Amino acid sequence: MDLQLEGKVVFVTGGSKGIGKAIAKAFKEEGAKVAIAARTKQDLEKASIELDLDAHYEGDLSVSEDRENIFRQLINDFGTVDIVINNVGGSNGSTTVETDLSLFESAMNLNYFSAVHFSKLAVPIMKNQGQGVIINISSIFGRESGGKPTYNSAKAAMISFTKSLADEVIKEGIRVNGVAPGSILHSTGNWQKRLEANPTQINDFVEKEIPSGRFGTVEEVANVVLFLASEKASWVVGATLNVDGGQSKSNF
Structure with a gap:
């Protein structure tokens, strides 16, 4: 099936390993121009060489200045961006009572504010070109308890943000959706x-x-991301799709 992604400029955060790397690989195989960003130089270089990616950017994606610098480099290198995959994330802390407030703030910066910030940076460019796609990788635990409270809270915020931004920008030709993986090995x-x-x-x-x-496998998540990024999903707006083999206890 031709998903019509050839030549699209795709930016994947947390793209040097795991789900993000699989997403980058899938887009590259569709003929897209793929750039990834992550914190660890060695992992970035390894993934970039292995997948024959078009660019990679090093930085701490929990820090706003690093995000701005990376996005500036992306636009300097490609002139535009068509698809943004907000994938970077991580888990910390333990129970709510035993977890310091600073760890909640760190989790929000990495999992949530990075997605908000990169989306805000991308939207003006996408509006100018009359099209674009933003996909946020959250978790089934953004809808129900299961992961650590810091992680659950950040991913819940991401799911809500996905819907609100989607309704705000769809008239500009920009589709925003999400994917909520379950347990991926x-x-x-x-x-x-x-x-x-x-x-x-x-x-x-x-x-x-x-x-x-x-x-689940990283490839199974990546396949859903490809679908959502393509025109085959043109009527999917503001949704966050579970990719979990039935693991979620929720019915929405």
Whole structure:
């Protein structure tokens, strides 16, 4: 199926590993021009070479100045941006009572404010060209308790932001949607570490909590992102789609 993504300029945050790397790979295979941003130089360079990407940018995406510098470089290099994938994220802390407030603030800066900021930077350019796509990678735990409270809160905010921004900019030809993965297994992720540390416990978790009976893959998330970025999803606006093998307990 031709998704008509060839030549599109795609920017993926947190694109050096895991879900972000799979998304970058999928777009590149569709003939898009792909740039990624992340914090670790070594991982960026490795992913860029492996996937034959068009650009990569190093910076702390939880810091507004770094985000502005990276986006400025992106526009200098490509002249525009057609698709922004706000994927960067992370988890910290423990229970709400035992987690310092500063960790909640850090989680919001990385998971939520990075998405808001990059979206605000991209929207004027997309408005000027009369089209664009923004996709926010959240989590099923943005709709229900399951992850750490810092992470849940930030991803819940992202889901709400996705809908509000989508309604605001669709008349300008800009579609905003989201993807909410469930438990995804990949070599650099927390689930892989947990599986190696206690395979019995994690296999029991999969059996009890994931109706499909297995972890999801990064490619399965990337495939949904490709669909949402394409004109095949032209009537999907403000949605955040679960990609979770039935894991979520919510019915919306």
